[in-house]
Amino acid sequence: MSAEACPISMEPRINSTVLRVNSLFYLIALWSAYFFDQPYILMPLIIIFISKNFNLKFDCFLDTLSKKITNILDLKKNMIDPAPKKLANAMGLAMSSVVFLLAFFESELLIFPFVLLSIAFLLEAVLDYCIGCKIYALWIKIR
Numbered sequence: 001m002s003a004e005a006c007p008i009s010m011e012p013r014i015n016s017t018v019l020r021v022n023s024l025f026y027l028i029a030l031w032s033a034y035f036f037d038q039p040y041i042l043m044p045l046i047i048i049f050i051s052k053n054f055n056l057k058f059d060c061f062l063d064t065l066s067k068k069i070t071n072i073l074d075l076k077k078n079m080i081d082p083a084p085k086k087l088a089n090a091m092g093l094a095m096s097s098v099v100f101l102l103a104f105f106e107s108e109l110l111i112f113p114f115v116l117l118s119i120a121f122l123l124e125a126v127l128d129y130c131i132g133c134k135i136y137a138l139w140i141k142i143r
Contacts, residue, residue, distance in 0.1 A: 013079040016128060021066035021075075023124035026092070030099070030121065034114055039103035042096055049093035053086070078128075087139075088124075088132025095120070 026045055033041035044062075051058035070077075095117045102110040123129040 011082050014082045014085065015070070016078045016080045017070050017075045018063065018066045019085065020125050020128055021069050022062055023121045025062050025066065027118065027121035027125060030096075030114070030117060033099075033103060039100050042100045042103070046093065046096050046100060049089055049096060052089045053093055084130065084133035084136040087136040088130050091132045091135075092117075092120070
C-alpha cells in the first residue's frame with residue numbers, strides 16, 4: 001500500500017466510500033447512455049471528470065448526493081491518499097470521452113471502451129478495486 005501513497009502530496013485524504021457510491025452513479029449513467037442510445041447522458045460525467053482533473057472548484061451534484069447517501073446509510077469512512085485517484089480520474093475522462101465520441105458517431109467499436117469502463121466502474125463500486133490506482137502504484141514502482 002505504501003507504493004500508492006504520494007510522499008510529497010499535501011492534499012487532504014479523501015473518503016473512498018463516497019467515491020465508490022460515485023462510481024455506481026457513473027456506471028448507471030454509462031449504461032443509460034448505451035442502452036437508451038443517448039450519448040449526451042455522458043456529458044455531465046465528462047464535465048465532472050474535467051472538473052476533478054483540473055482542480056476546478058465545481059460542487060458536483062453527484063459528490064453531494066454520494067456524501068448524503070453515505071451519511072444516511074452510515075457507511076464506514078475509508079480515508080485514502082488522493083494521488084492515485086487523480087490518475088484514475090484522468091483515465092475516466094479519457095475513456096468517457098472515447099465512449100461519447102464513438103457513441104455519437106455510432107461506431108461499431110463502441111463496445112470495447114464501453115465494456116472496459118463498465119468493468120472499471122463496477123470494480124470500484126462493488127469491490128473497492130481501483131484499476132487506475134493499481135496502474136499508479138505500478139508506475140511509481142517502475143519509475
